[in-house]
Amino acid sequence: MNIKKQQSSTKIKGILTLIGGFFLMLMNGSIFLWGTLNVYITSYFRQKNDPDLSLSIGGAVFPLMTASLATGIPLGIKGIKLFGQARYSLLLSTIITSLMVILSSYAEKFYQFAIIYGVINGIAAGSIYFVPIYMGYLHFPNNRGIISGINTCGFALCSFLFGLLFTNLVNPDGLQQNSNSDGYSYFDGDSISVAQNVPEALRKIGYIFLSVSVCATQLIFYHPNQIGEEEKRLKKQLQLKQQEKKHFQDNLITIEQEIKSIDLYNRYNLKQKQFQNEQDQIQNRQKCDQSQQDFLRQSQQLFIQKIKISEMEEQVLQEKIQISHQKDEQAGLAYANPTLIDEIKHNSEKLTLKKDKQAIEDDYKKILELMQNESQAPNKEQHVNLYIQENDKNMQLTQQNLTRKEEEIKDELKITQKKQKEIDELDKLGAPNILLALKQPKFYLSIFLVVLCLGFGSLINANYKSIAKDYGFKRDSFQTLVGSLAGIANGISRPVWAGLLDRFKFKYLLILVICLQIITSLSFQATNQSKAFFTIWVFIVHFCFGGVLGMLPVFSAQLNGVKIGSQLFGFYWYGFSIANLIQFVLVLKLQTLIGFNNIFYIYFGQLVVAFIIMNYFQFKIEWSKFYMIKKKEVTLNTQSNENIQSSDINSEQKKQNFVVIAQP
Structure with missing residues (x-):
């Protein structure tokens, strides 16, 4: 009965942790909110004290936030280890993110806003990103894909929910932007009130972030298997073992002192002997001391052995602590989408077994053919022993030799198969250490592939309002609706692609995503004919964009193994920030010269390169x-x-x- 109550209590804690994680991610997904905020923030600082600020410069906050978020990702797991409770680490991080949103409303210059909202807020948001996923995985180890999908969905849906809310706060009357000579549109002139409402709207959103996040952190429950707990237990064992060793050493010192005192006493009495009766007494005493001395020496040897054993056990515990520490250091993202990682392992195992079986059958057939040819081929020995072979006894010996040779060949095949299986198992472990993984050219090629795959989605996510304005869709309410639907697409794409990865291979799905992006990059300029067409295409682009982001943990684990791949996952977020930086530079330098439609062709070329890389390069390293x-x-x-x-x-x-x- 008590066991059932305990299991029920554990399940309730897990459900509450999942709910808390969803709301935490929902309050901290402001990175994808920037596509909505850019025009309002830029308009605010233009009317305040920086009239030359443009939307293209404002777009720099997006790559700045992605780079900061990638930097903050490892801090979340370290925070759990530092504080011992995930809720304490999350509480501190959420307070920082919320306060940064509030403080950014008081910035006097745009660069101050970029540092507060983009850098500090981005790092704090990164320290939150994987902690709810990790804690949810501990509570529900058999539902890891669902846990990952629900949490990342909340992160992406932030732009949908707060995009609508922020627009209603700053522009309740639905005022339109005014065109400017730099080719962009801003809220100024008769719509300047929208820009003036920005600071108050930011504060209100920051207060919502703070209140909901603080409550959500209290729903994140402790788990005994969380990071750092094993190391703590091992350190306690090490401390006890050290105390035990010290006790043995103290006893050994006491025994050695007793042995020395007995030796000194005997030597002194033998030198001072004068009478026969005294000599007899000394000899009797010496015999007693000798037996005591033998016992002490046995005890001495025993304690020496105990100290050696304690030192060996201490060394083993120190190695375990080091291994546990390394596991904790590498635990950053192994839990991000473990269901998908398991699918990769399962598929690779099936493929390996199939290849092994086919190779063994082929080798065995070749060997049998060689044996038959060898037995049938004429040679000198056959000619010389022609009459001998006709003898039944010799025929029997020949048959035995052939049987023995066949068994030896089978044994060799088994050994080869065993070695191949061992090699495959070692390959699945991934990189032995981070330094070795960083030396592999394919690692950098994989980051380059991520940059190519995320570029087009980053462009649309950061500039869909400017593109809509260029296409004649100038109503702010319509642009906000498009941004909200894009947020939904980005959110629901995570669990959807996770479900597809349970049935199909990662490589084929990523190729499918690349093909969809190639189609949309070529046809996006035709969406100026219809609002519905434009809305659907933005939705599809964000659906693919979220799919690539959702599959990155699998890509990292496939190349470098689960442990090292999880620790190196932050580099792929740096690839995301590079993709954002590229789109920022292209828009800044080329938008006024060639327009968005021609920039789409640049991304078409990038996606074609990504398609070629994915088809003709094997992202597998023989670890x-x-x-x-x-x-x-x-x-x-x-x-x-x-x-x-x-x-x-x-x-x-x-x-x-x-x-x-x-x-x-």
């Missing part, structure tokens, strides 16, 4: 060879350590024997 080298080094070190230990033991035994012989 097994590095493990084999490391295994040989460990074996050699172990053998040398064993030799050193055996030599130390022998030398110590010799010393003990020498001491025993040297005693009077």
